[in-house]
Amino acid sequence: xxxxxxxxxxxxxxxxxxxxxxxxxxxxxxxxxxxxxxxxxxxxxxxxxxxxxxxxxxxxxxxxxxxxxxxxxxxxxxxxxxxxxxxxxxxxxxxxxxxxxxxxxxxxxxxxxxxxxxxxxxxxxxxxxxxxxxxxxxxxxxxxxxxxxxxxxxxxxxxxxxxxxxxxxxxxxxxxxxxxxxxxxxxxxxxxxxxxxxxxxxxxxxxxxxxxxxxxxxxxxxxxxxxx
Amino acid sequence: xxxxxxxxxxxxxxxxxxxxxxxxxxxxxxxxxxxxxxxxxxxxxxxxxxxxxxxxxxxxxxxxxxxxxxxxxxxxxxxxxxxxxxxxxxxxxxxxxxxxxxxxxxxxxxxxxxxxxxxxxxxxxxxxxxxxxxxxxxxxxxxxxxxxxxxxxxxxxxxxxxxxxxxxxxxxxxxxxxxxxxxxxxxxxxxxxxxxxxxxxxxxxxxxxxxxxxxxxxxxxxxxxxxxxxxxxxxxxxxxxxxxxxxxxxxxxxxxxxxxxxxxxxxxxxxxxxxxxxxxxxxxxxxxxxxxxxxxxxxxxxxxxxxxxxxxxxxxxxxxxxxxxxxxxxxx
Ligand SMILES: [Zn+2]
Numbered sequence: 021x022x023x024x025x026x027x028x029x030x031x032x033x034x035x036x037x038x039x040x041x042x043x044x045x046x047x048x049x050x051x052x053x054x055x056x057x058x059x060x061x062x063x064x065x066x067x068x069x070x071x072x073x074x075x076x077x078x079x080x081x082x083x084x085x086x087x088x089x090x091x092x093x094x095x096x097x098x099x100x101x102x103x104x105x106x107x108x109x110x111x112x113x114x115x116x117x118x119x120x121x122x123x124x125x126x127x128x129x130x131x132x133x134x135x136x137x138x139x140x141x142x143x144x145x146x147x148x149x150x151x152x153x154x155x156x157x158x159x160x161x162x163x164x165x166x167x168x169x170x171x172x173x174x175x176x177x178x179x180x181x182x183x184x185x186x187x188x189x190x191x192x193x194x195x196x197x198x199x200x201x202x203x204x205x206x207x208x209x210x211x212x213x214x215x216x217x218x219x220x221x222x223x224x225x226x227x228x229x230x231x232x233x234x235x236x237x238x239x240x241x242x243x244x245x246x247x248x
Numbered sequence: 249x250x251x252x253x254x255x256x257x258x259x260x261x262x263x264x265x266x267x268x269x270x271x272x273x274x275x276x277x278x279x280x281x282x283x284x285x286x287x288x289x290x291x292x293x294x295x296x297x298x299x300x301x302x303x304x305x306x307x308x309x310x311x312x313x314x315x316x317x318x319x320x321x322x323x324x325x326x327x328x329x330x331x332x333x334x335x336x337x338x339x340x341x342x343x344x345x346x347x348x349x350x351x352x353x354x355x356x357x358x359x360x361x362x363x364x365x366x367x368x369x370x371x372x373x374x375x376x377x378x379x380x381x382x383x384x385x386x387x388x389x390x391x392x393x394x395x396x397x398x399x400x401x402x403x404x405x406x407x408x409x410x411x412x413x414x415x416x417x418x419x420x421x422x423x424x425x426x427x428x429x430x431x432x433x434x435x436x437x438x439x440x441x442x443x444x445x446x447x448x449x450x451x452x453x454x455x456x457x458x459x460x461x462x463x464x465x466x467x468x469x470x471x472x473x474x475x476x477x478x479x480x481x482x483x484x485x486x487x488x489x490x491x492x493x494x495x496x497x498x499x500x501x502x503x504x505x506x507x508x509x510x511x512x513x514x515x516x517x518x519x520x521x522x523x524x525x526x527x528x529x530x531x532x533x534x535x536x537x538x539x540x541x542x543x544x545x546x547x548x549x550x551x552x553x554x555x556x557x558x559x560x561x562x563x564x565x566x567x568x569x570x571x572x573x574x575x576x577x578x579x580x
Contacts, residue, residue: 057570059340059343059344059570059571060568060569060570061568062344062347062348063347063348063351063567063568064567064568066348066351067351067567077351077352077354092296092299092300092337093299093336093337093340096299096300096302096303096337096340096341096344097340097341097344098344099303100303100306100340100341100342100344100345100348101344101345101347101348102348103306103307103345104307104344104345104346104347104348104349104352105348105349105351105352107307107310107311107321107349108321108348108349108352108353109352110321233300233303235300239294239296239297239300240290240294240296240297
């Protein structure tokens with residue numbers, strides 16, 4: 021595998037696009053706060069990030085895209101665009117599990133809980149253990165659950181947990197009630213998706229990189245709770 | 249030199265569709281993946297379910313259309329895609345796919361209006377002769393359009409409540425028939441007598457060519473509750489729909505001086521309505537133009553047809569084009 025990586029994240033309010041070189045160096049990245057405008061702004065953002073990197077479309081060798089969880093519409097916008105570009109350029113598309121990739125962006129050993137607001141008091145969240153080397157290990161699998169239930173479960177582990185992702189902002193009130201919680205970054209950037217894909221490839225975790233959307237909710241329930 | 253290939257993409261409601269149309273008018277490939285079975289269980293189209301299925305099908309459907317066309321992704325010179333009206337989440341799947349594909353291939357992109365495209369489906373097999381009058385009737389829309397030029401459309405009338413196809417579905421349901429309702433009603437209406445099921449006629453709204461179908465639907469349901477035979481109600485319902493469509497269309501033809509009527513959209517697959525419109529038009533020395541039968545319901549060939557026409561007229565869409573779930577047909 022070679023060529024530059026185009027990284028796309030449309031699952032949250034922030035539209036993130038980045039270009040990495042084949043060895044993982046960041047060539048350009050762009051973040052725009054654009055809730056509900058991802059379908060309009062994604063292609064212009066890709067054009068801009070390629071311009072910043074001084075690359076043509078054909079210089080993209082691989083695509084990494086956040087396949088969820090997050091906004092359902094956002095997940096689809098990213099996956100549809102990534103699949104179309106992959107097809108049009110004859111290159112591979114890696115669908116990256118967003119929560120896992122967030123945990124993998126942290127290097128210090130410990131427990132990490134990437135959590136995304138799912139409205140009301142719910143979150144899309146998971147708990148990972150970042151080991152000395154290799155990708156994070158799953159301790160509590162990704163699911164949509166009440167933030168408090170999730171934190172109650174984390175507490176039983178008796179260790180500090182770093183919560184990261186937009187739930188840090190959206191559920192700050194709840195988090196303050198749990199002293200073992202450390203507050204991590206609320207935004208991770210699109211580049212982490214490409215870096216995760218590279219590491220998952222090295223460890224031959226190809227299943228993790230399927231392009232199936234990770235909604236974490238069946239459609240009927242999803243239709244009632246979230247319009248994306 | 250008319251060998252440009254246009255890829256059409258359509259995901260506005262519950263069909264995932266792609267087509268390849270050559271600039272000389274030859275339709276090389278057209279694939280429609282229906283979701284009817286998926287939504288039947290919910291008793292209607294569930295937007296989130298539709299959008300998820302579009303994402304799963306869009307890639308395979310495009311590949312199949314290209315395969316039919318004997319073409320390769322590198323042969324596509326123009327991409328046309330539905331930008332609205334339709335379900336927002338569904339539209340965004342096709343739009344995101346089409347924009348990214350066109351951008352990656354360095355080819356122009358055209359966003360088209362789905363309702364206007366239904367009318368242009370008639371131009372898959374016939375030449376335009378502007379101004380053309382078009383009656384687009386389907387499960388989602390009932391619009392009387394004046395096609396004044398390749399990119400100029402005027403809405404003369406539209407439904408004030410249910411779409412024509414929607415009323416077929418609702419009446420079919422109250423008669424215990426399956427979904428979709430159009431074919432089911434036509435099937436049993438053949439053995440019915442409209443005179444045995446008196447339905448009200450919907451008069452014209454003052455100074456307007458608008459339609460209304462909800463009263464008709466309610467009246468048909470009431471007749472069913474009175475115990476009238478389903479086949480008689482179906483026959484009377486079809487006749488009343490024809491009367492309303494024709495009354496508006498006939499007036500619009502006189503007002504605009506058009507010599508033919510384009511009848512498009514899923515409801516135009518109804519053989520009874522086609523025959524009666526044809527007869528009525530001939531009596532006035534005018535003619536009926538319908539799309540090919542397999543391109544009356546939602547499809548991407550009509551999207552490619554309108555997209556090519558707009559492109560030839562010098563239009564092109566910008567990369568930041570967004571979905572427009574509620575655009576009106578006069579906006580191209
Ligand atoms: Zn339609």
